[in-house]
Amino acid sequence: MDKTSEDVNSSYMVPGLLRGLSLLGLFGKDRPAMRLTDIAKELKLSRATVFRTVYTLEHEGYLVRLKDSNYYSLGPRVLTLGFDYLHSQELVEVARPILDGLRDTTGASTHMALIDDFDVLYIYRAASHQRLSSNRHVGSRLPAHVSSIGRAILAELPESVVAEKYAGYDLRVENYTEPATFDELKECLRVERERGYIAGSFVSGISSVAVAIRDSEGNVVAGINVSDYESIPCMKDIHGKLKDKVLAAASEISRRLGHTSSL
Amino acid sequence: MDKTSEDVNSSYMVPGLLRGLSLLGLFGKDRPAMRLTDIAKELKLSRATVFRTVYTLEHEGYLVRLKDSNYYSLGPRVLTLGFDYLHSQELVEVARPILDGLRDTTGASTHMALIDDFDVLYIYRAASHQRLSSNRHVGSRLPAHVSSIGRAILAELPESVVAEKYAGYDLRVENYTEPATFDELKECLRVERERGYIAGSFVSGISSVAVAIRDSEGNVVAGINVSDYESIPCMKDIHGKLKDKVLAAASEISRRLGHTSSL
DNA sequence: AACCATTGTTACGCATATAAAACAACAAGG
DNA sequence: CCTTGTTGTTTTATATGCGTAACAATGGTT
Incomplete structure (x- = not known):
């Protein structure tokens, strides 16, 4: 409700x-x-200013005026921007076939996400064929510290970086109880860092195994997971074969990154 | 290369x-x-102006500065915008289960797209399980008059509207030969309008069946199709059962639209 | 190294975008 | 019917964003 009013x-x-x-x-x-x-x-702006801004956005297709009304909503152009973003990320291009493969061999849904601010942002999803698709769509967000991929990424970051980032940040999230304080989060990350992967249930009934992805220079750039109902077969041994498959997929993606000299 | 320089x-x-x-x-x-x-x-702007603009866009997350360089690329924020757009469109929410179902019963890929300017813009895709996914991703574009969905939509529009829209517009598109002049397009649309659906091969080796979608007020708002390799079983009788399934799906989507009173 | 070219960044005065206020068009309500 | 309170739109004087030009920092070339 009240985000710190940041007048830059x-x-x-x-x-x-x-x-x-x-x-x-x-x-x-x-x-x-x-x-x-x-x-x-x-926005606490004069109507005149909003008028001109909306006028401009509409002209460019980023806003659309609803028929026979003076209501506006987002226009199709914003989609194209997102599409361009995804296709300018070699990350997605590289990961796509591997995550599709992982989905097919496990039968569970696989995802790729990166960290933006305090959220994980999903940038690819290979949805399971069997069950109705989850609601983790490309473009959706989740607080990083309560998502498997987010934790996988945070665990690979230097502890000092994480500490500074989350200094004074309220970790409490609706429907998530797990790390309510920074000390709890630190402990989670410590355990997970030692183990080398993230596994568990972040949403009740759903199990996940997540691993971080590194680019050719060793920087953590994203994370992938396998995530699906804990009742389905392949999710039974998340600490066994499934974990190995995810680790293999992740290192394969990391290995392939950065070999296409961009620009 | 040379789009008509439109100084608004x-x-x-x-x-x-x-x-x-x-x-x-x-x-x-x-x-x-x-x-x-x-x-x-x-953009033919001074570097100073570009500096300020980029500065602003970067601050807001729409641009990202690449590590150890002064190259910029699109930032994750643009994805969120697209995500918000898709989820504010009841069109997608309504169509999703139906297009998923159509994909499952046919085994072929299904799509939904709308017209933006002279393009069709894909807003949903239910990719076939069997084959590697096509390149018609959500957010991608195609000239409307050479795509099955585009033609399905254009055919439902009053001929005068189409005529005015395409007056003086160059229809020639790389890799597509079909309607090279407006008269040819008009003839295509006439035939297809009479038949009530679009069917054929718009890309060599790929067959498509497309139908327009109308909202509760009868306006044409989008189109759907089934599109896949012409060699697979269900594509054999695009004028038979497949066509019926697509028509049924389309009218079901149209029927369900506009019953959730928005705003 | 000294050069030159080309970059990102900062400073500053003029053109211009903007906020406040007036206007028009409508709706509700007494 | 005339208020009164909404809207979206237009105007205009002034605050301010912008291009020009200078600066700084880099990198290649001889």
Whole structure:
């Protein structure tokens, strides 16, 4: 509700652009359509400014005016941007066949995600054929410290980095009890770091095995997991064969990264 | 190469925002990373302006500076935007289970797309389990008049609208020969309109059956198709059972639309 | 090394984008 | 019907974002 009001007053910021972006950010699953006045109220801007901003965004296809109303919602153009992002990431291109393969040999859903701010952001999913797909779509987010992939990545980071990052950060998340304090998180990561992989149930009824991915220079850049109902066969021995398969897939992805000299 | 230089000089445009958006648009599969100077040259802007714009976009997570270099590429934030868009579209939510079902009963890949400008934009895909996935990813584009879904949509639009839209538009597309002139397109649409669905091979070796989707008010809002290698069993009778299944799926989607009173 | 070219970054004055206020168009309500 | 309170849109004077030009920092070339 109250995110620390961060007025970045560097004179290098382009205010018009800043407003446009935060305006786009208002539209989410919960609030798919807004009017000028609503936006103005939300962003604490004059209607005139919002008018011009919306006018610009609409012209560029990032916003769409709903028929016979003065409500606006996100336009198709924003999708193209996301598509371009995914396809500019060799990470996804490299991981795709391997995660598809892992899905096929295990029969469970596999995912790839990276850390953005305090979230993990899913950038690929190979959904299991058998069961109805989970809700971990590409583009969705989850607090990093309560997701298997997030923990896999955090565990590979220097402890000092993690400590600084989470200093004063409230770890409490709805529906997740596990690490409620930083000390608990540190302990989780310590155990998991020693073991070399993450395994367990992060959502009740769902088991996951996650491992971090490194680029050719050794930097942790993402993580993958196998995650599905704990009742299905392959999830029975998450500490056995399944773990080995995930580790193998991860190191294969890491190995293939960075061999295509980009740019 | 030379898109008609459209200077929209309405005084309502926010220049800073306009620049930021077109800057983001530069990054694609072909050009995943750029330096300030490259961008400046491309957009014909001073480096100072580009500096400020990039500075802003980076701060907001829409751009990322590559390690130990002054190259920038798209940041994860753009993905979230696309995700929000998809989930604010009841179209996708409604179509998902039906297209998944259609994929399962046919064994072929199914897609949903809508028209944006002169392109079809894919907004959902249920990939076939058997074969390696096609390259029609969510967020990708194709000239509308050479895609099955695009033609399905265009055929449902009033002919006058299509005529005006494509007046003076060059229909020639690489690797596609079919409708090279507007008259040819008109003839295609006429035939397909009479038949009530689109079927055929738009890419060599691939067969497709497409039908338009209407919202509760009768407006054409999107299209769906079944599209896969023409050699696989279910594609043998695209004018028979397969066509019926697609038509049924489409009308089911259309029926379910607009019953969730939004806003 | 000294050169030159080319980069990212900072400073500053003028053109211009913007916030406040006026306007128009509508709806509700007494 | 005339208020009163909403909207979205237009205007305009002034605060400010922008291009020019200088600066700094790098890297290649002889």
